Amino acid sequence: MSSSCKHVSSPELRPPAPTQPVYREDCTQCFDSVDDPSGLDVCLFCFNGGCAGDRNHALLHFEGTKHPLVLNIKRTRKKVRRDEPPHKMSKLAIAAETEADRYDTVTEVKCYECELTDIPKSAGKLPEAVEAVLKANTFARQEEVKAWEQEMTPCEHTLCLEQHTARQIESQSLGHCSKCHLKDNLWLCLTCGNLGCGRAQFGGIGGNSHALAHTDEAEHPVAVKLGSLTADGTADIYCYACNEERMDPDLPAHLANWGINIADRQKTEKSLTEMQIEQNLRWEFSMTTEDGKELRPIFGGEFTGLKNLGNSCYMNSVLQSLFSFPEFSARYFHPKDTPPASLAPAEDLETQLRKVADGLLSGRYSKPDSDVIASEDSAEIRHQKGIAPAMLKHLVGRGHEEFSTIRQQDSFEFLLHLLQLVTRSQHPAPLQNPVNAFKFAMEQRLQCLSCKRVRYRTDEHENISIPVPIRRIPKDATATTTEDKAEKEEFESVTLKNCLDIFTADEKVELTCGGCRSKDGFSKRSLFKTFPTVLAINARRFEIVNWLPTKQDVPVVVGDAPFSFDEYKSLGLRDGEELLPDDAETGAAGTKFVPNEAALASLEAMGFPRVRCEKALHATGNQDPEAAMNWLFAHMEDADIDEPANLGFGAADKGGKSLGGIANPASIAELANMGFNAPQARQALQETDGDVTRAIDWLFSHPDAPGVFEEAPETIESAVFSTAASNSNESPLPGSETLPANFQLQSIVCHKGSSIHAGHYVAFIRKVLPGVEEPSWVLYNDEKVAKAVDIDEMKKFAYIYFFRRM
Structure with a gap:
């Protein structure tokens, strides 16, 4: 032991700011954590977490940043028998259980530069810094809380709050409920300053609902939870009139009326948001067969589960599917390589994708959960803890209005978003962009129904979305009981071929031919020009019910045997076909916008320049001069309002949109x-x-x-327009034109629930199990991984199908 470290008084040594990430749970470059024997080294200068075991990413961090002091944290779970899981609560009700209630924690300060260990925590500036690190939320919890807090809004009761005459409130350490002696779970009425205890909460937090009783008696609707107050102005605010959590934009002033300076407050209790997240994370999904037997878990390389970060199953199922393909595993799984050099590994997409690949594929973390102790008289099955990809979720969702939240999302939309981020990231030689395996070309053929001339266009895609025809099975007309009449709707099953036939069928489009000027329209058909290595197919089972898109459980029959796509390949320009002139204005893809002459004349008569009028009509539908005029008034200050614009129709981006x-x-x-x-x-x-x-x-x-799903202006340049007569200067098309094109189902993402924004997602992946020659289907249900017994029914209702070319 030594206290001679010169860095303990460094001016750079300070506690983390309230919103600063503290990576004190798992390493930023792998999933080794505070629960491992060597613990985790948390940098006391930037609060990066680095493992201290055989990989020693903490040492790499020191070598790159020269931050010498770390707080080593080792944590062991207190052994408690697991009882039956709690009943699902309809309203928030989770105990404010502390980390100390669940774990025994040992800490030690070390200096990498001075090569000292067990430095006294009382030395220099260490006491304040160490205490702040241990009290700070982990990065994962901090991101979850921020995501939920984005949902909070004010209401009329917080915006129009009228307060009584100011008086001094007892300090929190001495305060108690005005009706009983409870000193925790206290709520301050922002109208009159009454202190009342909250509702009793599951797990042992006391509460006699005196705050609610006060609201009913005095009709004062808004209260704030004292223990949730923080110096940065966040707190739990509840409106009893709305029966919802709310936001008070004037909270500091409302608290000051009662003599409380929010800048001096320190959070002492879990917030409602934190407790709601904890409830989400504790919920367990069924892993049983139809006859009630629990599925047996699988452990080892490629069989690692992903923790649910609070409604993150949509992300987990997609990640499991992607990293099951060799293109993704070869690109990001490099167990013997040094991690990429990055001063902020938690903020680096390459590092986080490699971290997830190592976590999923190495088998290092695929072990039975040692925290679970089965009863002596039971044969309880222990699944694994799973790894928590919180840092990757933060990076992928950063700046996105949906994926930055903790709400349930559409797994297919997430797949497209992630593939786009991977494509935009750097791919150092000789490593290839794994998304290339998903890319292919579709060729669209337009034919005038009058003159029969044609135009071809080729677009690059990474997936297809196929319509699923919805045909209801008539209900029994003889049904007499209410139960019989209210039975769940059933639908006729369709085959994958049925859906592909519809997807590639001719359809009529209302266009004016630029060659013969006919208004009879065009027939349009899209077929594969090339085929990818991996084909992602989204099955669209939605119809509008009461003005809302509703998911319907239409069975799609998909077999395990290879499926031929040969009949869906485009043959290109055929003998005897005549191309439409390149400069023909058909109103179709790639042609010039023609403004409505009457509307244009009306706008010009008002004194607007022609270029502005054309832009306004283009933006508002090309019909209504009044709508265009309103658009002009709203965009008068646009910097480019008078710049000529290319108002063409129909350019297509890389996704074929x-x-x-x-x-x-x-x-x-x-x-x-x-x-x-x-x-x-x-x-x-x-x-x-x-x-x-x-x-x-x-x-x-x-x-x-x-x-x-995405609007990316830069992708306009990547659109590929071609005719059979002139495509010699085009870059090579992605995918392969060779036949046969046989594809076999390799993975499915399944969804249970009536909406893609609710319910639960899981993945089934075809894998070769240890000691077994033939592939089997494996279920990935968040952290639980098990051999699937029969997935024929699940295949019928999958949301995303991943096929691999044979």
């Missing part, structure tokens, strides 16, 4: 308020040139629309 038309945020929000999701709204607006009324009609007539 049309960028023609306008999808402004206000219009998307208007459609979202009617129950349509943002991707569907964006596609509808693009298909109808930004006209909201037409977009509504379009959505009702296209309930299976896949939606447009």
